[in-house]
Amino acid sequence: MIIATTLLMTCVKLLLIPAYRSTDFDVHRNWLAITHSLPIDKWYLDETSEWTLDYPPFFAWFEYILSFFATYFDSNMLKVENINYDSDRTILFQRLSVITTDLVYVYGVYKVCETLPASWKKDVVLPLLLLTNCGLIMLDHIHFQYNGMLYGIMLLSIAFMLQEKYKWSSFWFAYLINMKHIYIYLAPAYLIFLLRHYCMRDKPDLKTLFSSLTLKRVFELGSIVIGVTAVSFLPFAHQLEQVLGRLFPFKRGLCHAYWAPNFWALYNFMDKLASVFLTRLAIIPPIISTGSMTGGLVQEFSHAVLPSVTPLATLILTVFFMIPCLMKLFFMNKNPLNFLRCVVLCGLTSFMFGWHVHEKAILMAILPMSILSIMEPTDAKIFLLLSTVGHYSLFPLLFAPSLLFIKLLLLVLSSSYAFYSLYKIHMSSQCKFTLPLLNLVETLYVIGLVVVFSYENIIHKILGLDRKLPFLPLMFTSVYCSFGVLYCWGMYYKHFLNLNSDIKSFQILKNKAA
Template sequence: MFWAYTVLISCIKALLIPAYRSTDFEVHRNWLAITHNISISQWYFEETSEWTLDYPPLFAWFEFILSQFAQFFDADMLKVENLNYASENTVLFQRMSVIITDIVYFYGVYLCITILGKGKRSEIILPILMLANPGLLMVDHVHFQYNGIMYGILLISICKIMQRKVLQGAFWFTILLCMKHIYVYIAPAYFIYLLTTYCLTIKSKPSAINNKPSKEKAKVKDNGKNGNETEESMVIKLNFINCLKLGAIVVGIAVITFLPFVGHIDQVLSRLFPFKRGLCHAYWAPNFWALYNLGDKAAMIVVSKMGLNLNMEKASMTGGLVKEYSHNVLPNISPKMTILLVAITMMPAIVKLAKSTHKPNNFIRCIVLCALSSFMFGWHVHEKAILMAIIPLCILAVVEPGDTKVYLLLSTVGHFSLFPLLFPPNLLFIKLTLVILHSAYAFYSLHNLHPFQFCQFTLPMLNSVESMYTLGLLPVFLYCEILHGFIPVINGYQFLPLMITSVYCALGVTYSYVKYYVYFLMKCK
């Protein structure tokens, strides 16, 4: 059945080949041209196009490999000066390259099935939810990117670690980091889990105590000597050999990846971490900063009504452009502040993981929370980064009902928040159908898997407030996608649909984040 699902989903992807393409299509065509024709020493200096190479070297090599096949479809696509080139063969090749490389994602999902064992949840529900993920369909096969191969590598890494094949898991995660550095946000979960389960040996041994134990302590037996009592203590030892093996894999891959660029590593890093791009990307990704920006706008209106002059600047982000932005009333946010916030909000999850590594599911939960922390408070967050939390969480959604409840809300809101990426009117039916079908199946199948009593007027697995919020996506959709253009009074505010979508979805993502954090800290032992 699994391979039947993959063929069916691949056919759906093939039907999307003629669909709208974003500027990311030209981005990757340009990277094909750069890696094919320009010397390695100039890959990260080339700037004929505004879409310069800004992914780690291993992804650049991935583009180089693709370019070897691209030349047989249309050699003109590999000319750096051919900006915005999009012949039929070029479109066909680039679309097919995403579909074919998705085999890595298929394999990652297949491994998830194997670690869950046989049964309806692993053989039917999980593959349908993961293979037909509407976020990947919209972002990769319409908008155009290569997220499928990278999420496939992530799933392979997670599954290898869950199978106790630690070195293989570390190998694939390091490969992933060298392909797309955004995954560094979930690296703390890997570091702590590998450290506590592979690099440290924790043993219990009896230790003598001379004083009487308090009532709170467990009773211990007399050791028969000196009248002393014994209790168990934990002895933690560093396994040097395991550390050496793990370090060799991580450092070895990193060195091999970056060694050809060591002479200009500063240039590579400046491309990978473009802090001058501004706090928010494109439109306001549905995170804490969307709510923060809304607060600044509201405060700006109040201040204006009070007649105060604060030398206010017109906001530029609301138009959907990538620009620097200065807040008018609230304090401006710097990259260092976002890094600090991300680190602070990750810490409780990391500490919890360190204390509960005996439960492998907590490793995945920590990955999800690290991804959500970076999404909520990171600098220049892309709206599609929400998939970094949704996809791993899907594994646990078929296992435990606590994870299911959060997954249902987060996936519905997260996928809905991607609608602005597919803005042409002729894509309205496609994106709506993808999300509705996926959400409907998720609610139906997961509720049958985890029967949960709910009120007559609520959605399965959700409480009344969560249900009202989820149903509220419908009027948001109707206004932002259909009605806004027909209202003359509001038609001048082009940014309004983006802002409403972002802020409304930010409320749902924030709620899911807090709820899952409480669940992880309080109920997962």
């Protein structure tokens, strides 16, 4: 199934080679040029293009290795001064590089499936859910990025965790963070689970918390993480401040160009409504600059009515809302599925309250939840809601009119299979007439996406608002999707906190790993 699905999806990806590509295409082309043409100590200093290198060193080395293959296609793409260079051979190479490195993702899917007991849902449903994920297709093979390769490394780390090969899991997760540092959002779940179930001898209480630590194992895991990070950053030790400044550009503002559907989108929307209402009542003067929040630009801005948000405030909120699920995980038994649930919650919490969150980060929750969706009905229910609304929230990234049918088809096919297959897995065998996984309100919310889509692409233009209020559809999409993501986060958090510590549901996987 994995081989057949991979071949089929490769054909789809090849057909998308001529499709629209975002500025990320030239970002990565520029990084190829920087790493190939400049000495190492200039990689994080070069500002020839506005697309400066801002990923961790391991990804820079990946671009460096990739650049040697690029010379066989078009050596001009490796010239730093060739800004916005996009010859046909350059496009072909970069598209093929994403398709080829997707093999890492395929291998990650294989390793995860290998850890699960043989069944139809593991051998058929899970590979199809992961390999045909429409979010990855839209982001990597249309918009243009290398998310597939990165999520493949994440799945590899998860697979080793499921097999209780904790040192290998730590190694690959540390490697992943040094490829793209956004995955540090998931680190708290790794830290707590490994600390409790690998580094501690017995079930601790507050009095024996530190005495139960096995220092040898703490040293082993610490050495792995520190060692990987050292190998990554030591070549840039003399310019560490410059590198870190590139990795954490706090001046980019609270929100990305398009509001990711999270808490801050709702916060911005409330500020927008309050400013319009108070301006009309002449309580505050007109504030023209507030329109920049939906102007599609990456920049800092101040809220008109509500208090402006600082990076420290987002960090405090994120940590605050992570603490309950991390404490729950610490005192649960060694069930790797609960670790995976906590990974999803850490990813979602960071997505909800983080600073300058990209809409693409929703996949950090959707992909690990794909594994959980075949396990329990509640996991499946939240997955169906989150994946549908999360993938729809990516539509504004593919704004070219020619992509309207393609992105809609990808979402409909992907969601239809998810709903059908998970319903078949989790429907009650004891009832003659089974109920759907979603309740009435949840079903109506999903159907409401049709209204959002119709307004964005048809009604807004018919009303003649495309010139007067050009960014209203973006705001409408972001706010509507925010309610769905917030609901999924709250419901899944509640589900996780109500779980007991029973390990029986995963005992068969433990026996298989042994």
